[in-house]
Amino acid sequence: MHISNYRYLLLPLEISRRIMSFANKVVIVTGASSGIGAAAAVLFATEGARVVMVGRNQSKLTKVAEQCARGGQAPLVIRADLANDDDIKRIVDETVNKFGKIDVLVNNAGMAIYGGVLSGNILKAYDETMAVNLRAVVHLTALAAPYLVKTKGNIVNISSIAGKMVLKAEYLPYSVSKAALDHFTRGAALELASSGVRVNGISPGPVKTDFIENTGMSEVTWDIMSNAFPLKRCSEPEEIAELILYLASDKAKGITGSDFVSDNGGLLQYIPA
Numbered sequence: 001m002h003i004s005n006y007r008y009l010l011l012p013l014e015i016s017r018r019i020m021s022f023a024n025k026v027v028i029v030t031g032a033s034s035g036i037g038a039a040a041a042v043l044f045a046t047e048g049a050r051v052v053m054v055g056r057n058q059s060k061l062t063k064v065a066e067q068c069a070r071g072g073q074a075p076l077v078i079r080a081d082l083a084n085d086d087d088i089k090r091i092v093d094e095t096v097n098k099f100g101k102i103d104v105l106v107n108n109a110g111m112a113i114y115g116g117v118l119s120g121n122i123l124k125a126y127d128e129t130m131a132v133n134l135r136a137v138v139h140l141t142a143l144a145a146p147y148l149v150k151t152k153g154n155i156v157n158i159s160s161i162a163g164k165m166v167l168k169a170e171y172l173p174y175s176v177s178k179a180a181l182d183h184f185t186r187g188a189a190l191e192l193a194s195s196g197v198r199v200n201g202i203s204p205g206p207v208k209t210d211f212i213e214n215t216g217m218s219e220v221t222w223d224i225m226s227n228a229f230p231l232k233r234c235s236e237p238e239e240i241a242e243l244i245l246y247l248a249s250d251k252a253k254g255i256t257g258s259d260f261v262s263d264n265g266g267l268l269q270y271i272p273a
């Protein structure tokens with residue numbers, strides 16, 4: 001047999017290494033009750049991780065937890081409102097009490113509230129959006145960081161292409177929160193690099209989740225979005241989840257402070273409103 005054929009003998013081993021790549025890793029996913037976070041929680045569970053699911057909606061959390069348990073070990077479910085400081089402390093406390101460590105933090109929970117400059121409600125929209133999309137991320141990251149330093153773990157922040165372009169003027173606070181998130185990712189990456197902790201971001205374009213329903217953007221549908229984007233499609237949550245897993249894995253050991261766009265070509269051209 002030619003020497004190059006021996007690589008096929010290694011294949012089963014390579015596959016098992018991939019499957020076990022998150023064995024016994026403790027992974028916190030915020031916004032795990034739906035969409036991208038739910039897909040990520042399920043994928044991490046099937047790869048052997050001890051998953052900590054964070055969200056508010058109990059029935060949605062329970063459904064996703066059952067899916068996780070079917071593919072791997074049952075997750076720890078923490079019902080928490082990320083706009084509440086005490087809830088954020090509880091996420092870290094309960095995780096460390098149960099598992100003793102944190103390997104990966106996925107800051108995924110996010111929302112958008114209508115609020116334009118002339119709308120009269122921009123401050124309220126700004127405060128509420130920033131509380132969840134930015135302040136909670138900063139707070140949770142700060143509380144988790146000492147544990148991530150111990151495990152040489154890493155962080156993945158879910159941003160949006162709205163941080164690079166203003167998708168809809170009336171959702172300005174959302175775009176502002178995501179632009180700020182991108183820069184926090186870079187700053188935290190620089191600070192934590194000397195501790196061996198990596199920090200990366202992902203900026204999706206349209207992804208078929210409950211996001212439109214949850215933000216009450218009644219004028220938009222996934223079909224309209226699909227037509228407006230160059231690849232004429234929206235992403236499935238699993239596509240973003242795969243990218244999260246890659247960045248959280250050792251395969252990405254050289255990647256930090258990066259921001260991965262997965263937007264069906266949206267940033268390439270002007271998209272009519």
Ligand SMILES: NC(=O)c1ccc[n+]([C@@H]2O[C@H](COP(=O)([O-])OP(=O)(O)OC[C@H]3O[C@@H](n4cnc5c(N)ncnc54)[C@H](OP(=O)(O)O)[C@@H]3O)[C@@H](O)[C@H]2O)c1
Pocket residue numbers: 030031032033034035036037054055056057058060080081082083108109110111132158159160161203204205206207208209210211212214
């Ligand atoms: N879908 C898209 O087109 C798209 C595009 C670009 C970026 N993103 C980003 O992707 C991330 C995930 O969104 P998604 O599309 O998967 O939307 P989604 O289906 O609406 O999910 C949002 C998640 O965030 C959680 N969440 C929101 N506010 C929370 C709070 N105060 N406390 C705790 N959890 C909270 C929700 O949990 P509960 O409902 O249980 O509270 C839910 O699990 C967000 O950061 C979003 O900005 C989405």
Ligand SMILES: *[C@@H]1O[C@H](CO)[C@@H](O)[C@H](O)[C@H]1NC(C)=O
Pocket residue numbers: 057058059060
């Ligand atoms: C939780 O989600 C379910 C299913 O989408 C929905 O019917 C219910 O109203 C939500 N509960 C709360 C408290 O928002």
Ligand SMILES: *[C@@H]1O[C@H](CO)[C@@H](O)[C@H](O)[C@H]1NC(C)=O
Pocket residue numbers: 107133134137138141142155156157180181182183184185186188189199200
């Ligand atoms: C993203 O990751 C970094 C790293 O921990 C964190 O400090 C930052 O606040 C996070 N979120 C945002 C908002 O970038």
